[in-house]
Amino acid sequence: xxxxxxxxxxxxxxxxxxxxxxxxxxxxxxxxxxxxxxxxxxxxxxxxxxxxxxxxxxxxxxxxxxxxxxxxxxxxxxxxxxxxxxxxxxxxxxxxxxxxxxxxxxxxxxxxxxxxxxxxxxxxxxxxxxxxxxxxxxxxxxxxxxxxxxxxxxxxxxxxxxxxxxxxxxxxxxxxxxxxxxxxxxxxxxxxxxxxxxxxxxxxxxxxxxxxxxxxxxxxxxxxxxxxxxxxxxxxxxxxxxxxxxxxxxxxxxxxxxxxxxxxxxxxxxxxxxxxxxxxxxxxxxxxxxxxxxxxxxxxxxxxxx
Amino acid sequence: xxxxxxxxxxxxxxxxxxxxxxxxxxxxxxxxxxxxxxxxxxxxxxxxxxxxxxxxxxxxxxxxxxxxxxxxxxxxxxxxxxxxxxxxxxxxxxxxxxxxxxxxxxxxxxxxxxxxxxxxxxxxxxxxxxxxxxxxxxxxxxxxxxxxxxxxxxxxxxxxxxxxxxxxxxxxxxxxxxxxxxxxxxxxxxxxxxxxxxxxxxxxxxxxxxxxxxxxxxxxxxxxxxxxxxxxxxxxxxxxxxxxxxxxxxxxxxxxxxxxxxxxxxxxxxxxxxxxxxxxxxxxxxxxxxxxxxxxxxxxxxxxxxxxxxxxxxxxxxxxxxxxxxxxxxxxxxxxxxxxxxxxxxxxxxxxxxxxxxxxxxxxxxxxxxxxxxxxxxxxxxxxxxxxxxxxxxxxxxxxxxxxxxxxxxxxxxxxxxxxxxxxxxxxxxxxxxxxxxxxxxxxxxxxxxxxxxxxxxxxxxxxxxxxxxxxxxxxxxxxxxxxxxxxxxxxxxxxxxxxxxxxxxxxxxxxxxxxxxxxxxxxxxxxxxxxxxxxx
Amino acid sequence: xxxxxxxxxxxxxxxxxxxxxxxxxxxxxxxxxxxxxxxxxxxxxxxxxxxxxxxxxxxxxxxxxxxxxxxxxxxxxxxxxxxxxxxxxxxxxxxxxxxxxxxxx
Numbered sequence: 001x002x003x004x005x006x007x008x009x010x011x012x013x014x015x016x017x018x019x020x021x022x023x024x025x026x027x028x029x030x031x032x033x034x035x036x037x038x039x040x041x042x043x044x045x046x047x048x049x050x051x052x053x054x055x056x057x058x059x060x061x062x063x064x065x066x067x068x069x070x071x072x073x074x075x076x077x078x079x080x081x082x083x084x085x086x087x088x089x090x091x092x093x094x095x096x097x098x099x100x101x102x103x104x105x106x107x108x109x110x111x112x113x114x115x116x117x118x119x120x121x122x123x124x125x126x127x128x129x130x131x132x133x134x135x136x137x138x139x140x141x142x143x144x145x146x147x148x149x150x151x152x153x154x155x156x157x158x159x160x161x162x163x164x165x166x167x168x169x170x171x172x173x174x175x176x177x178x179x180x181x182x183x184x185x186x187x188x189x190x191x192x193x194x195x196x197x198x199x200x201x202x203x204x205x206x207x208x209x210x211x212x213x214x215x216x217x218x219x220x221x222x223x224x225x226x227x228x229x230x231x232x233x234x235x236x237x238x239x240x241x242x243x244x245x246x247x248x249x250x251x252x253x254x255x256x257x258x259x260x261x262x263x264x265x266x267x268x269x270x271x272x273x274x275x276x277x278x279x280x281x282x283x284x285x286x287x288x289x290x291x292x293x294x295x296x297x298x299x300x301x302x303x304x305x306x
Numbered sequence: 307x308x309x310x311x312x313x314x315x316x317x318x319x320x321x322x323x324x325x326x327x328x329x330x331x332x333x334x335x336x337x338x339x340x341x342x343x344x345x346x347x348x349x350x351x352x353x354x355x356x357x358x359x360x361x362x363x364x365x366x367x368x369x370x371x372x373x374x375x376x377x378x379x380x381x382x383x384x385x386x387x388x389x390x391x392x393x394x395x396x397x398x399x400x401x402x403x404x405x406x407x408x409x410x411x412x413x414x415x416x417x418x419x420x421x422x423x424x425x426x427x428x429x430x431x432x433x434x435x436x437x438x439x440x441x442x443x444x445x446x447x448x449x450x451x452x453x454x455x456x457x458x459x460x461x462x463x464x465x466x467x468x469x470x471x472x473x474x475x476x477x478x479x480x481x482x483x484x485x486x487x488x489x490x491x492x493x494x495x496x497x498x499x500x501x502x503x504x505x506x507x508x509x510x511x512x513x514x515x516x517x518x519x520x521x522x523x524x525x526x527x528x529x530x531x532x533x534x535x536x537x538x539x540x541x542x543x544x545x546x547x548x549x550x551x552x553x554x555x556x557x558x559x560x561x562x563x564x565x566x567x568x569x570x571x572x573x574x575x576x577x578x579x580x581x582x583x584x585x586x587x588x589x590x591x592x593x594x595x596x597x598x599x600x601x602x603x604x605x606x607x608x609x610x611x612x613x614x615x616x617x618x619x620x621x622x623x624x625x626x627x628x629x630x631x632x633x634x635x636x637x638x639x640x641x642x643x644x645x646x647x648x649x650x651x652x653x654x655x656x657x658x659x660x661x662x663x664x665x666x667x668x669x670x671x672x673x674x675x676x677x678x679x680x681x682x683x684x685x686x687x688x689x690x691x692x693x694x695x696x697x698x699x700x701x702x703x704x705x706x707x708x709x710x711x712x713x714x715x716x717x718x719x720x721x722x723x724x725x726x727x728x729x730x731x732x733x734x735x736x737x738x739x740x741x742x743x744x745x746x747x748x749x750x751x752x753x754x755x756x757x758x759x760x761x762x763x764x765x766x767x768x769x770x771x772x773x774x775x776x777x778x779x780x781x782x783x784x785x786x787x788x789x790x791x792x793x794x795x796x797x798x799x800x801x802x803x804x805x806x807x808x809x810x811x812x813x814x815x816x817x818x819x820x821x822x823x824x825x826x827x828x829x830x831x832x833x834x835x836x837x838x839x840x841x842x843x
Numbered sequence: 844x845x846x847x848x849x850x851x852x853x854x855x856x857x858x859x860x861x862x863x864x865x866x867x868x869x870x871x872x873x874x875x876x877x878x879x880x881x882x883x884x885x886x887x888x889x890x891x892x893x894x895x896x897x898x899x900x901x902x903x904x905x906x907x908x909x910x911x912x913x914x915x916x917x918x919x920x921x922x923x924x925x926x927x928x929x930x931x932x933x934x935x936x937x938x939x940x941x942x943x944x945x946x947x948x
Contacts, residue, residue, distance in 0.1 A: 003837050030396055031406035035626075036662040039493055040716035040740045054716025056661065060647070060686050062675045072787075080497070090495035091420035098418075167442055168435075169311050171467045218477040241424065243498050246414045251454040251500025254407045261666065261673055275399040278628075280387065281518035281528060284627050294666070296630035298638075355858065358845065370845075370858045527945035538946030540905040549908060554911060583947025586908050653947075710866060753947055757858040796947050 003214040010209055013230040020237035021300065027251050033268055035286055038258040041070040054258060062260070081244075082106065097155040099222075104149020104185060111141035118203035135269065138199035139192075146189035153182035178242060180232055187228045191221040198222075311435035311468060316445050318362050324436055326365045327762065331432035336776050338814050347807055348765060349758040359757065362474060363481040364436060366454045369521050372477060381473040383635065384517065388476045389453050391516030393692040394453045395508060403626045407495025412447050415440070421492035421502055426743045430769035438765075439492040439502035443483045445469055462566045468816070480519055483509040487563065487748030487767060488623065489709040494740070506749075510624040515604055520624050523753045528620040529628035533635065537582035537616035538753070549585055550592075550608070557593045557730035561833045567596045570643070571607035572653075576682075577640045578606050579617035580651035582798040588799060590837070591652055594823030598683070601830070602691045607643065614639035617650050618796075619659035623750035633664030637672040647675040649682045652797040653819045654708030656748075657715055677726060678711065680794070681823065684720040687727065693831040696728050701788055703729040703825070704778040706771075706802075707742035716740075721822055726828045731797055735778040743770045747801025756805075763801060764808040772805055785816035788840055794822040812841060851876035853919055861936070862941040868897070868940030876938040880928045889917050889926055889938075896931075897939040906944055 041052030046067040055061050079085050084102065087095045118134045124246030157178045160166050192198045201222055216228060236242065245281065261269070273293045277286040285295060307752070315324055329342050333763040339345065351361055359843050360372045374495075375381045394786045395408070421439045428437045434677050435441060448469045452458040462468040469475065475532045486506040493501040514520040521528075528538045535542050541549070548565045568574070578599070584591045608615055613635055621629025637660075640648045650656045661676050668674075688693065705725060711717050717738050725732045737743070746768025779789050790801040793799050811817050818841050844863065847856045850871035856864040860876075862868060873893055877885050895915055899907040912931060913919060927934035936944065 028406065028410065031322070031409065032402040032408045032664070035666050037404070037407055037501070038662060038714070038716075039490055040713055041502075042716060045716070048508045048716070048719075051718050052713075052716060053718045056678055056715050056716050057681055057720055060675070060677065083667065084497060086495055086497040087418070087420060090424055091418065094418060094420065134548065164310065165419050165422070166417065168310070169419070169440065171465045173465050240414050240416070243414045243416065246410055247498055249406070250410045250414065250501075252500070254410065255493070255499055257814050258662070261669075263665070266669060269669055272402045272529070273667065273669065275402065278392070278400060279394060279627070280517040281515050283525070284515055292630065292667075296627060297634050354845065359858075367858075523945055535904070539948050540945065542904055545903045545905060548903075549911075552908075552911060556914075581947055585906070586948045589908060589910065609845075748911070753945075755859070755943075800947055 003208070003216045006208065006216050006218075007212060009227075009230055013233045017233045017237050021242060024237060024242060025245055028246065032272055034254070034263060036258065037254055038228050039255045042254065042258060043076040044070070046072075073252070076291060077247075077251065083179060094159070097152060098153075100148045101152025101156055101181075104145050104147070105181075107141050107145030108149060108185075108188070111138055111145055113139045114141060114169050115199070115202045115206050118199070119206035120206050122203060123211065132236040135197075136202065137197040138202060142188065142192050142198055142202070146185050146192055150182065150185035150189055153178055153185055157182065173239070180235065184225075184228050184232050187221075187225040193226040194221045195219060308484070311441070313441065313445055313448070316478050316720065317470035317472050318476045320362055320472070320477070321526075323362055323365050324478065325429075325434055326362075327686040327766065327767065331434070333430050333432060333773070335769070335773055335809075336780075338372065339772070339776070339809055341739060346761075346764075349761040351758065354419060355757065360477050363478050364434075364485070364762075365763040366759060367479075368481060368484045368754055368762075369519070369760045370756050371522060372480065372519065373608070375473065379437050385473060385476060385779040387517050389471070390510070392450060392454055394516060396450070401626075404504065404508060404511075407501060407504055411443070411502070411505055412450050413446065414498050415500045416498060417444065417498070421500075422495050423661060424491040424495035426489070426491065426746070427767055428768040429486065431506070431766050436482070437485060439506075441487070442479070442500045442509070445475070445479060445482075445504040446505055449475075458512050462831070479509060480513050483507075483513070484521065484749075484751065484754070487709070487744040487746065489744035489748050490713060491741075491744070494713065503749075505632065507624065511626060514625040514674055515627060518629070521750070521754050522756065524620045524624055524750050525628070528753070529625070529632055532613045532616060532620075533631060533659075534612075534665050535758070536612040536614075538618060538620065539582045539586055539616070541582045541616065542614060542744055543572050543615065546582065546585065548609055553585075553589050553593050557569060557597070561597070561827075561835065561837065563597070563832060565593060565596055566600065566609045567593075571605075573644050574605045574607040575646045576604060576606040577614075577643055577645040577648045578608055578651065579614065579636065579656070581618050581653040581656060581679040582606070582616035583618070584651060584653070584796050585615075587803075588796070588821070591796075591821040591823050592823075594827040594837070596652065597827050597830070597833075598686055598692065598823060601832075602686045602689060604686070606649075607645070608637065609639050610645060611639050611642075617653060617656040617660070618755075619656060620750055622655050622663055622753065624657040629659060629664055630667045634672060636660055637668045639791055640674045641748060645674070649676050649677045650679055651677055652796065652823065654710030654748075655797060657717075658710035662776055678715065678717050678718040678720075679841075680711070680717050680724075680822070683826065684724055687724050687826060694728060694826075694829045695831045696730055696829055698836065699729045699825055700731060700778055701790060701830050702731045702733065702782055703790045703792055704735055705738065706735070706745060706775070706791055706793040706795075706798060706819075708793070708798050709742065709744050711795065712742060713740045722772060724822065724826065725792065728825055733778060735774045736835075743774055745771050745795075745798040745801045747797050750797075752797040752801040752804075759805055768801055768805045772809065772811075775811075775817065778815065779815070783815060785812075785814060787816055789815070789817045790817040790825070790838070791817055791827060792822055793819045814817075850916065857943060859901045859943055862940045863942060865901075865942065866941055871925040872940055873938040876934075880934060882928065883932060886926075888916075888918065888922075892923070892926065892931070892935050896935055897941060900936075900939070904930075906948075 026063050045054050046069045082153050084099055114137045121131050274291045276289055276291050278288045327348050360366050390842050429439045448467050450464045456751050483506045488503040490503045534536045554565045580592045582605055619632040657678050844855050846853050874885050923931045
């Protein structure tokens with residue numbers, strides 16, 4: 001593949017990923033505020049994490065400032081992301097398979113980061129003794145990542161196909177996603193094993209991208225791996241594999257959203273309650289024009305609501 | 307009979323059930339409840355009922371009034387209504403209340419089935435496919451994607467996730483949405499944070515707000531009756547006052563202290579809202595609060611305004627419009643009385659409705675401070691204003707954690723601090739706290755008893771809970787030792803009443819159930835006769 | 844709506860057998876319900892409870908609390924279970940022709 005095609009391909013893939021992922025994230029963010037539907041344990045509750053208590057336990061909680069921990073939710077998510085705690089607790093049989101798979105992904109992301117660092121170091125012409133340390137890291141991360149990820153992907157495909165509990169829920173895309181990622185890991189492993197110096201070639205390739213080198217090139221095994229990876233990157237944001245983004249919202253915006261009303265929220269709620277309702281059941285008495293407040297509030301003799 | 311059920315089966319063969327309940331497939335109970343021959347049989351539908359009613363899910367019917375269309379055209383009309391309801395469920399104007407949580411749960415399930423092993427109903431049924439949280443959710447998810455998104459039908463065919471939408475699909479989906487306790491154990495276990503209980507509730511909401519299909523006990527004789535006469539029990543204001551007068555006298559005589567319950571006191575500090583069902587069926591509960599609040603010198607009142615003396619809000623189980631109507635009425639009554647805070651009685655969903663779920667529809671000066679009963683009671687018990695003698699509660703006691711109070715609100719410790727102080731033989735169930743099992747009556751199921759639904763609740767939904775209770779008392783299992791299961795929630799108590807009657811638990815194991823207020827009053831030093839009478843009078 | 848034959852007439856009942864048209868109740872209906880539960884002779888004690896239940900319901904729109912029933916009739920809980928096989932809530936209310944209690948009762 002000639003240099004300029006590489007540049008277009010790589011940057012287009014990254015751009016498409018960023019645009020689509022951002023669009024989908026914004027689509028979630030732009031959804032209106034919802035009614036409270038929290039679920040204990042809520043990690044930001046200071047002093048109650050051990051048993052999953054909330055501020056509602058405090059006597060006349062509205063008279064006290066809310067004591068929130070900003071670090072506890074982060075620690076909670078880190079353990080959940082890297083050690084897959086929920087699966088460990090509730091689906092032990094699946095845990096080693098999916099842990100291998102996800103760890104493979106994390107290691108490859110780490111490998112890319114260190115390749116980028118190595119590329120920068122090459123441009124900066126640091127002495128080989130320094131560069132070699134980073135290249136070694138790249139090499140180890142790559143080997144471990146491709147191996148674990150590949151084994152993980154294969155084991156998950158087998159589990160999906162053989163486990164009767166899972167099988168009836170499978171769709172074409174479920175298998176396709178796993179096979180695609182399996183191909184990514186396998187082509188990476190193939191590249192690692194067949195190249196003399198995987199880390200150097202990878203870092204030089206990235207250097208070529210950074211410096212917009214028209215002479216950028218890669219051997220066949222690495223080219224194959226990069227092409228599969230880029231195609232996956234383009235495909236990824238269109239699927240539910242971006243659960244790694246959605247998970248922020250399911251936890252922080254739903255399960256852990258226990259905020260009492262503040263001024264900004266009150267304003268937004270008033271706007272939402274003024275929207276027209278068009279449900280058809282007789283007891284709702286909607287006509288497409290009356291709004292939530294009209295339909296759910298009976299005017300009383302005492303003071304009007306704000 | 308464990309036929310391997312597929313998702314697409316939901317649309318097939320609409321006149322026959324997809325599965326049936328066989329007692330020997332259920333999780334076995336410990337002795338002396340382990341012999342199936344000695345347990346009550348599962349009530350089947352009579353031939354007349356099979357003819358008249360729609361029974362195409364699992365041999366159980368919760369909604370006898372499900373309309374039976376006479377023509378294919380009529381069936382089609384209902385199906386079209388379902389689709390229009392589905393679209394409204396996905397719109398900001400009609401479903402801002404739960405749109406973000408719903409879409410997240412629809413779009414990000416990885417179908418890993420981790421949630422299923424957390425579901426007490428699925429486990430108790432012997433892992434019957436139809437009761438997987440994911441079975442119901444995945445059927446609905448595929449319908450949402452097929453009918454609610456552009457290109458949905460094509461995608462469904464291409465990806466092999468096509469579900470036929472017909473009369474069988476919607477009637478089975480309706481009934482299936484009432485085979486969930488909304489306990490949210492599945493949510494707790496989901497690595498993605500997907501909420502299958504939410505999806506079950508959204509399905510119920512679609513049927514209720516668009517087609518007007520909802521259990522009679524929750525809707526017509528539930529929220530509708532409550533808004534009209536004051537309570538789903540049919541208790542009218544003057545009867546409520548009269549009942550309390552009677553109870554005040556009865557218990558003044560029984561305890562030897564003056565019991566009096568205040569009504570409609572403007573400017574009181576606290577508006578207390580009981581569940582009216584407690585007043586009728588478990589009056590020791592509400593009266594125990596009259597005794598405790600008076601003894602602690604609290605300035606409080608009940609309200610006789612419709613529906614201010616019945617804190618239930620069934621809308622939290624199936625319908626946002628009804629949820630809002632009832633919650634707003636409760637708050638308006640508190641505002642009118644000018645109280646400093648509203649405190650709920652011992653009822654889980656009551657708390658969840660008024661303290662959290664409906665919180666954001668109480669705008670402006672309807673946002674009155676609201677407190678949960680456990681914290682309120684803890685403050686009284688440890689205030690020093692009442693002298694307690696814990697030795698009066700020297701019998702085995704365990705605690706049932708109502709899902710709505712504990713897992714959904716995070717109120718875990720106050721009730722335990724009270725129990726550890728007042729009950730020397732208090733022991734926990736396993737699992738407990740936020741990991742508890744639902745009583746089996748959650749999600750509104752405990753007040754539903756049409757046709758043979760009670761059998762399903764007693765045999766399937768409440769099974770793991772019964773097992774748990776027996777295991778908590780395994781050190782003294784015989785009926786000669788009187789044991790108390792503290793269940794501080796009216797809906798749970800109703801389920802336990804059904805469960806205990808079915809299995810004759812009091813007779814075989816000597817266990818009774820009751821609230822926390824009764825335990826506190828039983829330990830009051832000033833009352834000489836025992837307040838807890840162990841079901842004998 | 845289901846139908847049930849009681850004392851020679853057809854009545855609308857719910858799926859648990861409770862009368863829906865309270866106004867059509869007669870003493871024969873009560874006897875018919877009793878016979879279905881194996882009680883072939885409805886005694887004075889039975890009528891004391893059934894009549895109190897019915898009049899309370901007609902006046903107040905809800906069945907009386909058990910404690911009230913016990914106090915007014917003078918029967919304790921075991922006596923009530925002796926008289927009414929399925930208990931006061933299930934049997935006595937049914938024989939008195941009042942609808943099944945709804946809500947949390």
